[in-house]
Amino acid sequence: MSEAEDWGDNFYTCMVCEKTFRSPLFEIARTYERTIFFDGDQIPVVEPIESEGIGTYCSTECLNQDRDRLLTKENVRATFPGIGPIEVCSRCGKPVDMVQFHLSWTEEELNCQWGPFIDVLQPINVQSLAVVCQQCAPLSTTAIQEERSSSNLVDVVA
Numbered sequence: 720m721s722e723a724e725d726w727g728d729n730f731y732t733c734m735v736c737e738k739t740f741r742s743p744l745f746e747i748a749r750t751y752e753r754t755i756f757f758d759g760d761q762i763p764v765v766e767p768i769e770s771e772g773i774g775t776y777c778s779t780e781c782l783n784q785d786r787d788r789l790l791t792k793e794n795v796r797a798t799f800p801g802i803g804p805i806e807v808c809s810r811c812g813k814p815v816d817m818v819q820f821h822l823s824w825t826e827e828e829l830n831c832q833w834g835p836f837i838d839v840l841q842p843i844n845v846q847s848l849a850v851v852c853q854q855c856a857p858l859s860t861t862a863i864q865e866e867r868s869s870s871n872l873v874d875v876v877a
Contacts, residue, residue: 729833734774735781742831743843745782747774747789749824751858754803754817763802768820782826795824795849809849822856824848
């Protein structure tokens with residue numbers, strides 16, 4: 720029996736070399752998020768409301784090999800923005816207000832712990848690849864309202 724057969728459904732397949740693996744996972748994700756800034760010395764927090772893995776890789780080499788192709792498919796380019804408060808749209812070059820929910824792409828290295836009932840993905844390293852403005856990728860206010868009502872989020876005024 721092969722290793723992947725022993726794992727059942729608890730493994731990933733690399734999008735470049737098609738290797739099956741469990742951990743670490745190198746991923747490109749598309750996320751709606753915002754940055755919350757606080758007064759004083761408290762570190763800003765990036766708050767995601769919806770995230771989807773769109774690229775799965777077994778190594779940084781495979782991720783690096785596929786990054787530009789995947790981002791081109793998403794109609795963005797890697798600009799490696801910070802967390803704000805203002806960054807540049809990777810499509811049109813206009814300002815992105817990072818305090819407002821916006822679409823972003825990140826690459827992540829995750830430690831995966833497979834369990835019988837729940838799988839745990841622990842971030843090791845996360846790097847922002849691109850962000851887009853509300854004009855280029857409008858976020859439905861319904862989605863934000865639904866997320867706020869389900870998790871009792873409140874706006875933080877910077």
